[in-house]
Amino acid sequence: MSILHATTGIDLDNTAVGYAYRDTAELRQAAWLFRLLRYGPLVRLANTLGATALRLGLPIDPLLRKTLGKLFLGGESLQETIPLLKKLSTYGVSTMLDYAAEASADPTEQEATLAEYLRMLTFAQEHPQWVSFVAVKLTALASPLLWEKLSAGEPLSPALQKEKQAFTQRFETLLHKAIETQIPLMVDAEESWVQPAIDEIVEKYMQEINKERALLYTTVQMYRRDRLDYLKNLMSSAKSYIVGIKLVRGAYVEKERRRARERGYPDPIQPSKAATDIAYDAALMECLEHIDHVAVCIATHNRNSCMKAAQHAILYKWPLDHPHLSFSQLYGMADPLSFGLAKAGFRVAKYVPYGPLYKAFPYLSRRAEENSSLSDQSGRELRWIEEELLRRRRLRSP
Numbered sequence: 001m002s003i004l005h006a007t008t009g010i011d012l013d014n015t016a017v018g019y020a021y022r023d024t025a026e027l028r029q030a031a032w033l034f035r036l037l038r039y040g041p042l043v044r045l046a047n048t049l050g051a052t053a054l055r056l057g058l059p060i061d062p063l064l065r066k067t068l069g070k071l072f073l074g075g076e077s078l079q080e081t082i083p084l085l086k087k088l089s090t091y092g093v094s095t096m097l098d099y100a101a102e103a104s105a106d107p108t109e110q111e112a113t114l115a116e117y118l119r120m121l122t123f124a125q126e127h128p129q130w131v132s133f134v135a136v137k138l139t140a141l142a143s144p145l146l147w148e149k150l151s152a153g154e155p156l157s158p159a160l161q162k163e164k165q166a167f168t169q170r171f172e173t174l175l176h177k178a179i180e181t182q183i184p185l186m187v188d189a190e191e192s193w194v195q196p197a198i199d200e201i202v203e204k205y206m207q208e209i210n211k212e213r214a215l216l217y218t219t220v221q222m223y224r225r226d227r228l229d230y231l232k233n234l235m236s237s238a239k240s241y242i243v244g245i246k247l248v249r250g251a252y253v254e255k256e257r258r259r260a261r262e263r264g265y266p267d268p269i270q271p272s273k274a275a276t277d278i279a280y281d282a283a284l285m286e287c288l289e290h291i292d293h294v295a296v297c298i299a300t301h302n303r304n305s306c307m308k309a310a311q312h313a314i315l316y317k318w319p320l321d322h323p324h325l326s327f328s329q330l331y332g333m334a335d336p337l338s339f340g341l342a343k344a345g346f347r348v349a350k351y352v353p354y355g356p357l358y359k360a361f362p363y364l365s366r367r368a369e370e371n372s373s374l375s376d377q378s379g380r381e382l383r384w385i386e387e388e389l390l391r392r393r394r395l396r397s398p
């Protein structure tokens, strides 16, 4: 038992708790896959081949379904997620539903994504015991080009003007539904060159609709050097509404650095992983210290960050299911943290993506990269799963 477990009663290392919802065959398969993912060059090659195969219409669905899809995807439709959501809820773990739609410039596709977001909100309202949040991506509702132009303050062509109007209508429809269903929306954070316009619009509507509770959350990426100041400003300007914040480290380190290099502007990303960790924990404390008007979702697989937030809540004797504090980890990852926190009494929402495999492929390849040999996540999942498999073997043969 760790010192933290002894003093707080929170155990984030308990694989028996973390994997109780998985049978041994599932865990063996997950271990096999995580072992495979350690071969970085293989992952990158598979990602490239997979994307090409999908573009050419080659039938790789069965393979994806049995591998990455099984591990990281809740299902290929909303209906298909139900058995998983039910199972998670029996362990006190709720979900943040995510429709795996990527950025799109096609209005028909944008409308289809909006329709699916609306379906998710209705579904969440009908099943409040399963779903706490709905995640949305604004570049799936209007083209990345529009966000980029708006972010750079550039003039819009008549076509983009029209698209902006269409987006506003779509977003307002979505917000009305969130108000009607009382299900909070979490807006994903994206690349730094589209984020300023996303921030502006989310902040504007947060002020309007987060009067009594946080129904709209923005996402703040703490790997960005400028985000601690951004967060402090956002919080200080918000006294008459509740600021909803999903706090993440950030998913696009390489892409951000590459673009900065190519275009010759300063790297917007923290100089090291350690610097990102310091910024994340500083942001986390800022949010917790203003918990009366900040609702924060600690969205991380980092054990230390989760523990810091949990300890703070215990130290200040908050009810652990405080409405302004929640934790989230991606489905298929960091289960000992999610289930350990839920067991202790915190609000935990597993981030469960679903959708057709061809749409979910970019999400799945990001997960594969994240768990490959070059990443921090590499090894962490496998160690947990191997520990649990060993524990179960020992139980069977005393």
Ligand SMILES: Cc1cc2nc3c(=O)[nH]c(=O)nc-3n(C[C@H](O)[C@H](O)[C@H](O)COP(=O)(O)OP(=O)(O)OC[C@H]3O[C@@H](n4cnc5c(N)ncnc54)[C@H](O)[C@@H]3O)c2cc1C
Pocket: 187, 188, 189, 190, 219, 221, 223, 248, 249, 250, 251, 252, 253, 269, 270, 271, 272, 273, 274, 276, 299, 300, 301, 302, 328, 329, 330, 351, 376, 377
């Ligand atoms: C529920 C949930 C929702 C998410 N939503 C979003 C979202 O909307 N937008 C988004 O961008 N990401 C999102 N992410 C992904 C997130 O940003 C991280 O990429 C991922 O969670 C890994 O970070 P960590 O905090 O879990 O863990 P850790 O493994 O402790 O940290 C890894 C992270 O540290 C940072 N890092 C690693 N190396 C370096 C380096 N050399 N220099 C500087 N920083 C470095 C990177 O951000 C990397 O992802 C989400 C994650 C979760 C769990």
